[in-house]
Amino acid sequence: MASEFPSPLLDRLSFLLGKLYFRGLDAETDELSALNLGVKQHAALGVLTREDPMTQQELGHRMGIDRTTIVAVVDDLDEQGLVERRRSPADRRAYLLTVTPSGRDAEERGRHRVAEAEDRLLGALDEPDRTRLRELLVRALGGG
Amino acid sequence: MASEFPSPLLDRLSFLLGKLYFRGLDAETDELSALNLGVKQHAALGVLTREDPMTQQELGHRMGIDRTTIVAVVDDLDEQGLVERRRSPADRRAYLLTVTPSGRDAEERGRHRVAEAEDRLLGALDEPDRTRLRELLVRALGGG
DNA sequence: TATTGTTATACTCTATAACTATA
DNA sequence: TATAGTTATAGAGTATAACAATA
Numbered sequence: 001m002a003s004e005f006p007s008p009l010l011d012r013l014s015f016l017l018g019k020l021y022f023r024g025l026d027a028e029t030d031e032l033s034a035l036n037l038g039v040k041q042h043a044a045l046g047v048l049t050r051e052d053p054m055t056q057q058e059l060g061h062r063m064g065i066d067r068t069t070i071v072a073v074v075d076d077l078d079e080q081g082l083v084e085r086r087r088s089p090a091d092r093r094a095y096l097l098t099v100t101p102s103g104r105d106a107e108e109r110g111r112h113r114v115a116e117a118e119d120r121l122l123g124a125l126d127e128p129d130r131t132r133l134r135e136l137l138v139r140a141l142g143g144g
Numbered sequence: 145m146a147s148e149f150p151s152p153l154l155d156r157l158s159f160l161l162g163k164l165y166f167r168g169l170d171a172e173t174d175e176l177s178a179l180n181l182g183v184k185q186h187a188a189l190g191v192l193t194r195e196d197p198m199t200q201q202e203l204g205h206r207m208g209i210d211r212t213t214i215v216a217v218v219d220d221l222d223e224q225g226l227v228e229r230r231r232s233p234a235d236r237r238a239y240l241l242t243v244t245p246s247g248r249d250a251e252e253r254g255r256h257r258v259a260e261a262e263d264r265l266l267g268a269l270d271e272p273d274r275t276r277l278r279e280l281l282v283r284a285l286g287g288g
Numbered sequence: 289t290a291t292t293g294t295t296a297t298a299c300t301c302t303a304t305a306a307c308t309a310t311a
Numbered sequence: 312t313a314t315a316g317t318t319a320t321a322g323a324g325t326a327t328a329a330c331a332a333t334a
Contacts (some may be wrong), residue, residue: 006206008190013262014168016281021161028158046152062150092293095334118157122285133280137160140266155333237310
């Protein structure tokens with residue numbers, strides 16, 4: 001119940017957002033660990049599945065992650081054969097990342113698991129309210 | 145605009161929550177730095193203002209923070225004269241924390257600044273939608 | 289000179305282990 | 312023995328600086 005939290009904190013938007021965020025992150029981490037995927041790894045697969053080929057820096061930029069941080073994420077996916085690094089013909093410094101068939105498979109299975117985790121996270125809300133919450137978050141982000 | 149984010153990430157609840165959370169945290173940090181207050185320090189003042197006296201462990205428990213982490217927070221508030229540590233007569237191992245008058249003052253000034261930061265964070269939403277968002281977050285947290 | 293990917297390094301945040309003084 | 316507060320330490324996460332290859 002919400003009453004477990006002190007009311008001065010419940011008034012604080014960042015407290016509410018943070019609590020739900022970390023709770024959701026933990027749930028997703030658990031779900032995806034069964035597929036040997038980190039949350040960042042799966043998110044990267046999701047971006048690449050829709051928008052590959054793409055360089056590492058583009059991927060990092062899309063995800064709001066530094067280029068030095070994306071290296072380990074792509075290393076992971078590469079080692080598992082979920083993405084391929086190919087040298088860009090146009091710029092041989094850069095890699096072009098593409099998702100492999102098994103990468104697409106892993107992305108989809110992970111997506112279903114993440115959806116389950118989110119359903120549990122929002123278990124207290126009915127379907128219209130879940131949609132409303134998502135919509136409000138997207139709108140809040142878009143305007144800031 | 146929301147379109148700056150890849151749609152696979154916008155589908156992801158933890159991405160939305162995290163983006164807004166960290167954006168809000170940065171804004172609060174900026175606002176409170178003018179008062180020489182960290183976000184955790186101000187949140188602690190808020191809890192103590194309503195519920196002191198309280199031991200450090202109780203404070204940490206209320207905030208979801210480890211007892212080893214709360215030490216530095218209280219050190220900070222203590223050094224600035226915003227809270228007082230007094231030995232509990234009932235258990236001389238424990239401190240009883242109380243907010244000083246200047247601590248109450250700092251809490252209130254910080255609260256107004258945090259409210260301004262939150263208003264800017266939700267600038268894209270009208271007043272009813274801001275209330276709706278808070279209410280949905282509280283309900284989501286309460287049921288999980 | 290500037291940029292991509294990479295590595296080494298530093299910094300922040302938080303938790304675990306071990307200490308002290310009490311209980 | 313157990314617990315409140317404290318400190319030292321280690322771990323995760325991320326960013327800055329510097330390097331090699333390429334532009």
